[in-house]
Amino acid sequence: MNNNTTNYLEQYDAAADADKYPLVRGWMYSEPLPFFKELREKRPILVTPECTLLALFDDVTDVLNMPKVFTVELYIPKMADYLMAHDDDALHTREKSIMMGLLNRDDLPQVRVMVANIAKGILDKANGRIEVVNDYCRMVPATLVQDYFGLTGADRKDLIEWSYWNQYNTFHNQPFDLLPEALSKSVADHQKEVSEKLGKYIAGLILRRLPIAKAEQALSALLAPLCLLKKLLGLQSSRTDKKLTDDIVSRMLRSTYPHAVDFDIKRLGVNAGGLLIGAIETTSQAVSQVIQFLLERPELLDKAFNAAKMDDPKAFDNIVWEALRFVPIAPYLFRKTASEFTIAKGTGHATTVSPGTIILPLTQSAMFDPKAFESPDEFIAERNWYHYFHFGFGSHECLGKYVGMVLIPEMVRQVLLRQDIKADGGIDYKSGPFPEQYNLFWTN
Ligand code: HEM
Numbered sequence: 001m002n003n004n005t006t007n008y009l010e011q012y013d014a015a016a017d018a019d020k021y022p023l024v025r026g027w028m029y030s031e032p033l034p035f036f037k038e039l040r041e042k043r044p045i046l047v048t049p050e051c052t053l054l055a056l057f058d059d060v061t062d063v064l065n066m067p068k069v070f071t072v073e074l075y076i077p078k079m080a081d082y083l084m085a086h087d088d089d090a091l092h093t094r095e096k097s098i099m100m101g102l103l104n105r106d107d108l109p110q111v112r113v114m115v116a117n118i119a120k121g122i123l124d125k126a127n128g129r130i131e132v133v134n135d136y137c138r139m140v141p142a143t144l145v146q147d148y149f150g151l152t153g154a155d156r157k158d159l160i161e162w163s164y165w166n167q168y169n170t171f172h173n174q175p176f177d178l179l180p181e182a183l184s185k186s187v188a189d190h191q192k193e194v195s196e197k198l199g200k201y202i203a204g205l206i207l208r209r210l211p212i213a214k215a216e217q218a219l220s221a222l223l224a225p226l227c228l229l230k231k232l233l234g235l236q237s238s239r240t241d242k243k244l245t246d247d248i249v250s251r252m253l254r255s256t257y258p259h260a261v262d263f264d265i266k267r268l269g270v271n272a273g274g275l276l277i278g279a280i281e282t283t284s285q286a287v288s289q290v291i292q293f294l295l296e297r298p299e300l301l302d303k304a305f306n307a308a309k310m311d312d313p314k315a316f317d318n319i320v321w322e323a324l325r326f327v328p329i330a331p332y333l334f335r336k337t338a339s340e341f342t343i344a345k346g347t348g349h350a351t352t353v354s355p356g357t358i359i360l361p362l363t364q365s366a367m368f369d370p371k372a373f374e375s376p377d378e379f380i381a382e383r384n385w386y387h388y389f390h391f392g393f394g395s396h397e398c399l400g401k402y403v404g405m406v407l408i409p410e411m412v413r414q415v416l417l418r419q420d421i422k423a424d425g426g427i428d429y430k431s432g433p434f435p436e437q438y439n440l441f442w443t444n
Pocket residue numbers: 072083084085096274275276278279280282283286329333334389390391392393395396397398399400401403404407408
């Protein structure tokens with residue numbers, strides 16, 4: 001524990017080389033806000049033996065906007081050929097655009113209703129007491145993965161496990177995570193094991209659902225002239241495929257792309273798996289941490305409770321996004337430098353980094369930089385949404401961002417609407433990177 005909030009850098013400079021990064025790592029997690037503040041004020045670019053940290057909003061956004069210079073190479077061994085491991089190339093542009101179109105933003109009001117119903121269903125059954133991480137924060141997105149994304153026919157517990165190990169190995173098993181060797185190997189082995197299971201499941205899903213999707217598509221093509229005629233006669237105004245199965249996987253299976261677009265059934269499978277991996281553990285962490293943040297602050301909880309009761313969710317959602325600034329799912333993103341570059345050129349903290357340098361853009365620090373956040377230490381719910389980094393920034397900005405933007409606040413909202421909601425202790429991370437246990441109770 002650092003007792004004097006202004007002496008992190010003194011301690012850092014005095015430490016032996018081998019101890020420098022471990023110290024930084026500890027502060028990033030145990031006392032990020034005062035540590036980042038000192039960095040912003042005294043050393044906005046901190047070069048450690050392990051990696052280089054960027055603390056200012058401008059430097060963070062600049063670096064994240066140059067994907068060919070600051071790359072996601074560290075993702076490559078973790079996620080095979082998924083779009084996320086590609087930097088500003090044809091595959092990334094093509095597959096991200098296709099998937100963004102399929103995740104039609106016009107769905108969002110319905111998605112929010114779906115989330116509310118799934119969430120209410122779980123809470124109603126819980127009888128006033130729930131271990132909220134496993135039975136709610138993971139279970140609601142897993143159900144949405146089935147019902148909206150269309151990854152049907154698998155046990156939700158399996159979906160949760162597959163997402164968990166993939167997220168763990170990709171985002172929390174990097175050299176700068178300093179995991180003991182045996183744990184690092186075990187996490188990698190788990191990811192390998194679940195990825196094989198996920199691959200088999202996706203192949204089975206396609207085999208099972210492709211004939212149905214194609215049959216529905218053919219039927220819809222047959223009925224199209226009739227529907228058009230009805231529409232012209234004013235007898236029917238809705239879309240012809242209204243009654244078809246509609247989820248993201250079925251949309252993917254019903255779409256046919258010309259060979260030249262290069263989005264075949266294999267790429268379809270990879271992208272269907274990506275929907276699952278991205279959705280569960282991220283949501284679970286964000287929702288658990290925001291709930292805890294609000295429950296620990298009675299004056300905010302009151303405000304949140306009043307906003308939760310309003311028809312328009314905007315005020316409530318703003319509270320959630322502001323809370324997530326204080327308890328984000330991670331204090332940083334990470335990139336690997338591909339070619340020599342001078343960050344913050346022309347400023348007093350200009351720093352030249354060489355190829356191979358790992359960069360940690362401290363997105364949480366950027367969200368406390370007064371340049372973009374006035375009175376950053378205060379909780380101000382009505383901030384400019386565009387300055388938050390909750391869903392990343394730049395070309396790798398989250399594919400599921402808009403789904404997450406209804407999923408996370410609606411899940412928090414449903415919990416806070418329970419009568420006299422309270423926590424029994426805090427979140428238990430069980431020494432890992434994710435919330436694992438958090439007990440809540442309320443009066444029914
Ligand atoms: C709801 C389902 C979700 C899906 C399908 C999803 C999927 C993805 C994908 C595919 C990317 C990579 C995009 C690219 O490389 O171009 C991404 C990035 C990201 N996602 Fe999500 N995500 C979801 C939810 C979330 C949630 C709930 C959060 C956090 C609260 C989150 C945080 C992020 C962040 C921070 C990045 C940026 C990673 C980077 O720049 O290296 N995602 N997501």
